Amino acid sequence: MRNKRLNDTVSKVKVYAEKMARMSDAQLQAETPKLKSLLKSGKTLEQILPEAYAAICEADKRILGKYPYDNQIFGAIAMHHGHLVEMNTGEGKTLTATMPLYLNALTEKSTILVTANEYLAYRDAAEMRPVFAFMGMNERAGVSRQPDGFLTNDQKRENYNADILYTTHGVLAFDYLLNNLVMRAEDRFLRKFYFIIIDEADSVLLDGAQMPLVISGSPRVQSNLYAMTDFFVSTLKADRDYETEDKAVWLTDQGVAYAERFFGIQDFYAHENFELNRHVTLALRAHVLLKRQEDYMVSDQGEIVLLDNGTGRSLPGMKLRGGEHQALEQKEHLELTQEQRSIASITYQNLFIMFPKMCGMSGTISNARRELRSVYHKKVVVVPPHKKLQRIDRKDRYFVSAEEQYEAALEETLHCHQKGQPVLIVTATIQDTQIFSRMLVDKGVPHSVLNADNAYWEAEIIAAAGMRNAVTVSTGMAGRGTDIKLEKGVAQLGGLAVIGIGRMENVRLERQARGRAGRQGDPGSSQFFVSLEDDIVMTMYAEKAEEYIDGNRSISHRKLKHIINNAQKTMEEQGISSREQAVRYDEILRRQREILYNARDRLLDQAQIDKGTMQDIVNDTLQSFVKTHPKLQSHDLNRYVLDNLSYELDPDILAMEKDSKQLLERMEKYAAKLYDRKVNSFENAEQLQEYIRQCILNALDDGWVEEVDYLQQLQYAITTRGTAQRNPIFEYSREAYHSFEDMKTTMKRNITRNFFLGDPEMNEDGQMKIVFP
Ligand code: ADP
Ligand code: MG
Numbered sequence: 001m002r003n004k005r006l007n008d009t010v011s012k013v014k015v016y017a018e019k020m021a022r023m024s025d026a027q028l029q030a031e032t033p034k035l036k037s038l039l040k041s042g043k044t045l046e047q048i049l050p051e052a053y054a055a056i057c058e059a060d061k062r063i064l065g066k067y068p069y070d071n072q073i074f075g076a077i078a079m080h081h082g083h084l085v086e087m088n089t090g091e092g093k094t095l096t097a098t099m100p101l102y103l104n105a106l107t108e109k110s111t112i113l114v115t116a117n118e119y120l121a122y123r124d125a126a127e128m129r130p131v132f133a134f135m136g137m138n139e140r141a142g143v144s145r146q147p148d149g150f151l152t153n154d155q156k157r158e159n160y161n162a163d164i165l166y167t168t169h170g171v172l173a174f175d176y177l178l179n180n181l182v183m184r185a186e187d188r189f190l191r192k193f194y195f196i197i198i199d200e201a202d203s204v205l206l207d208g209a210q211m212p213l214v215i216s217g218s219p220r221v222q223s224n225l226y227a228m229t230d231f232f233v234s235t236l237k238a239d240r241d242y243e244t245e246d247k248a249v250w251l252t253d254q255g256v257a258y259a260e261r262f263f264g265i266q267d268f269y270a271h272e273n274f275e276l277n278r279h280v281t282l283a284l285r286a287h288v289l290l291k292r293q294e295d296y297m298v299s300d301q302g303e304i305v306l307l308d309n310g311t312g313r314s315l316p317g318m319k320l321r322g323g324e325h326q327a328l329e330q331k332e333h334l335e336l337t338q339e340q341r342s343i344a345s346i347t348y349q350n351l352f353i354m355f356p357k358m359c360g361m362s363g364t365i366s367n368a369r370r371e372l373r374s375v376y377h378k379k380v381v382v383v384p385p386h387k388k389l390q391r392i393d394r395k396d397r398y399f400v401s402a403e404e405q406y407e408a409a410l411e412e413t414l415h416c417h418q419k420g421q422p423v424l425i426v427t428a429t430i431q432d433t434q435i436f437s438r439m440l441v442d443k444g445v446p447h448s449v450l451n452a453d454n455a456y457w458e459a460e461i462i463a464a465a466g467m468r469n470a471v472t473v474s475t476g477m478a479g480r481g482t483d484i485k486l487e488k489g490v491a492q493l494g495g496l497a498v499i500g501i502g503r504m505e506n507v508r509l510e511r512q513a514r515g516r517a518g519r520q521g522d523p524g525s526s527q528f529f530v531s532l533e534d535d536i537v538m539t540m541y542a543e544k545a546e547e548y549i550d551g552n553r554s555i556s557h558r559k560l561k562h563i564i565n566n567a568q569k570t571m572e573e574q575g576i577s578s579r580e581q582a583v584r585y586d587e588i589l590r591r592q593r594e595i596l597y598n599a600r601d602r603l604l605d606q607a608q609i610d611k612g613t614m615q616d617i618v619n620d621t622l623q624s625f626v627k628t629h630p631k632l633q634s635h636d637l638n639r640y641v642l643d644n645l646s647y648e649l650d651p652d653i654l655a656m657e658k659d660s661k662q663l664l665e666r667m668e669k670y671a672a673k674l675y676d677r678k679v680n681s682f683e684n685a686e687q688l689q690e691y692i693r694q695c696i697l698n699a700l701d702d703g704w705v706e707e708v709d710y711l712q713q714l715q716y717a718i719t720t721r722g723t724a725q726r727n728p729i730f731e732y733s734r735e736a737y738h739s740f741e742d743m744k745t746t747m748k749r750n751i752t753r754n755f756f757l758g759d760p761e762m763n764e765d766g767q768m769k770i771v772f773p
Pocket of ligand 2: 093094199481482
């Protein structure tokens with residue numbers, strides 16, 4: 001039904017297409033202002049879609065020499081309707097995106113495309129820019145040509161103000177957080193979110209979404225618990241003292257009892273042992289979950305370098321958060337780096353949910369239908385290929401040992417290579433590329449290996465994988481988004497042969513690998529060679545698998561298949577559940593974040609704070625002070641006044657009262673007097689308002705940074721509690737609620753102190769600078 005409606009719209013586009021084809025360039029270019037004025041006169045995007053799509057299609061043809069095929073128009077319409085479209089690799093998703101981008105940019109609201117890495121964002125932006133420019137639209141890349149290039153807020157503002165922006169999900173998420181850390185209204189650079197297309201949507205929405213994105217800031221006081229807990233953990237025994245599951249690890253009851261004896265404490269889970277508990281968790285994770293050469297390596301300079309296990313790419317400069325990096329350094333006996341506090345964080349799920357209109361595209365997304373529907377409420381629409389798929393997907397070959405598996409894969413490689421047919425070997429892990437590369441060297445086969453470093457030259461190598469005689473060894477996700485064209489004559493040899501080694505973490509990754517061959521109706525083939533020694537099988541069923549690998553037991557083909565394929569299924573389910581967890585944890589943080597960011601925005605937008613509000617804040621603060629100090633001595637009171645209200649003591653006013661109610665009244669009166677005195681020190685009401693706003697902003701940010709950091713740490717501490725019949729999410733949300741309430745109290749106290757003790761100064765350009773106490 002739905003597809004029929006999409007197809008009807010394709011027909012409508014085609015009706016306009018003929019008219020557009022007859023137009024002069026100038027007439028075609030005049031479509032942009034015309035369509036904009038149609039929108040302004042009340043037409044909907046839906047109504048102008050056929051004409052707008054036909055216009056940009058014609059521009060695609062005139063400028064790039066490519067007229068979008070019907071299936072691309074179909075996919076483009078589905079995207080405008082907010083769907084996630086699956087279009088095979090090489091079907092031309094970049095060109096497809098020009099249609100919804102152009103249409104939505106006509107609203108003059110923010111129109112963004114994000115993709116999996118900076119190389120792709122830059123490349124696609126550059127390639128499509130002439131088309132948009134021809135149609136009078138300003139299009140930009142939100143990333144710089146050099147990796148790690150730095151952009152100023154002004155440059156960022158220009159980017160985000162462009163009609164159309166190509167960027168990466170990482171840059172966008174960081175910018176969102178940074179935009180909410182600026183101190184002045186004019187430093188903000190984001191526009192209100194409106195429309196977004198997510199290219200390589202499965203990679204961005206699923207593979208990249210397991211961990212929240214975190215901005216780290218001011219250093220935290222370094223704890224000395226790392227060494228102690230590292231030693232403690234090194235004495236533990238698996239299964240007896242701790243258990244693992246789902247990339248989580250926790251102490252068993254026996255382990256907890258041992259920890260209590262080891263550290264000489266009563267209750268490992270007591271509030272006062274939070275830090276110890278947290279460090280034990282960090283050390284456990286470092287020892288049990290993080291594997292050298294898979295998750296990280298140690299550089300020659302003695303630094304931890306993280307690895308992206310999907311691509312094998314090293315992630316220089318990236319650090320694990322929440323102290324995990326230091327725990328890892330301790331495990332490797334390196335010098336500990338300074339631990340940074342998390343100051344802002346968000347998951348991609350919650351970032352994208354903020355867009356009123358979101359859609360996406362990918363070569364492999366239909367397998368994740370259910371998850372995408374439940375997390376994003378999105379439907380997947382599969383677009384049939386332009387030309388019939390010719391690729392031959394051969395049956396998987398199953399082996400008991402890795403040795404047989406690699407030998408067979410090598411034999412198949414040599415078989416294809418002897419004919420001159422290009423072969424792309426795709427492995428599940430980085431180490432596997434190295435092993436296979438060595439085997440090729442032994443046979444004297446020249447080849448390229450793609451397993452680390454940067455997307456720029458990765459793309460070059462992989463683009464050449466379709467040349468005659470080419471042999472390329474790569475990890476699963478490396479070179480994603482790069483088109484592999486076949487050299488002339490290669491089609492006659494059977495096209496590109498993809499040889500997969502190892503069962504991958506999920507079906508999407510395998511389909512992505514197969515999709516390298518057979519683009520746009522090319523011939524090609526694919527086959528996977530899998531064994532019990534594959535990483536995921538060993539992770540899931542090590543004991544079971546080892547018996548067979550050692551030859552102690554024989555195994556039927558059926559059983560072999562079952563074990564290997566089940567490992568993948570389980571792995572996939574774990575991925576889903578850990579993403580669900582991340583979303584649920586961040587959901588709690590999201591509500592708090594929204595409250596804070598809204599408050600910040602109102603302050604930056606010159607909100608007026610009336611006297612009543614300020615007095616309520618001050619009085620709440622005084623009240624909570626009196627309440628929390630039942631046995632108040634007069635020197636406590638003096639101390640409090642000096643620290644919070646006034647640098648001068650007024651002995652008359654502050655004589656002690658026996659009765660706390662009377663004391664409070666007295667303090668309130670005193671504060672009211674100080675309040676008036678402060679107010680009178682300003683030249684005018686506007687200056688006073690500016691002063692109050694900055695006092696609040698400062699307190700808000702301080703409190704919020706603490707909160708984000710605390711919640712981040714809490715997540716680590718709490719996941720270990722999973723065993724003892726505790727529900728981690730429930731506990732987390734309860735703790736988060738309390739800490740949010742505490743944060744509010746602290747903020748009020750800091751606002752009060754800032755207000756009374758802050759020292760404002762006007763600098764030359766008329767801006768207020770405040771020295772806070
Ligand atoms: P995808 O992102 O779907 O894998 P790309 O956008 O990288 O595919 O496009 C693959 C190749 O197909 C590119 O070389 C592109 O120029 C070409 N292409 C896409 N659409 C068309 C079209 N309508 N006509 C001709 N060539 C096209
Ligand atoms: Mg692409």
